[in-house]
Amino acid sequence: MGAGRPRQAAKIKQLKGTFQPCREKGQLESYCLAEAIPAPPEHFTDKTKMLWDEKLRILQTHDMLDKMDFELLEQYFQQYQIVQAASRAINEEGMVIEETNSKGFTYKTKNPNILILNDATKQMLSIGCNFGFTPASRAKLKAPTPETQSKLSKMIRG
Secondary structure: OOOOOOOOOHHHHHHHOOOOHHHHOOOOOOOOEOOOOOOOOOOOOHHHHHHHHHHHHHHHHOOOOEHHHHHHHHHHHHHHHHHHHHHHHHHHHOOEEEEEOOOOOEEEEEOHHHHHHHHHHHHHHHHHHHHOOOHHHHHOOOOOOOOOOOHHHHHHHO
């Protein structure tokens, strides 16, 4: 039998609106917000570096950028680069390629870059769900409300 649902950080529960302090007693949680956005790794492409800055800035704005998450975020962006490279290869070579077997017969087969693209995309989705990078995971998070709302907007929203 499985161990149940994976645990979620208290900050994520607060954003979802499901946080209950009585259930969090005795839970050890390391949550260390990053004060600054780290520079992207040097091996990233320029496009990936721009995306790194953009996504991490959004996470920092919502107080969701934890120092413990940097390696996982790096894996996310590494998968992004793999998706980009596989897409370029598929565009150049086509969806179907010709191969020759050991007996000299030529046959058509699915481009192996399609499998690479699919695997990297699955990894991106899996990692991205943890950070609210997909519409479904983002919908589960409550958007933080600005503390300085005008009187009119407070009356309209109730």
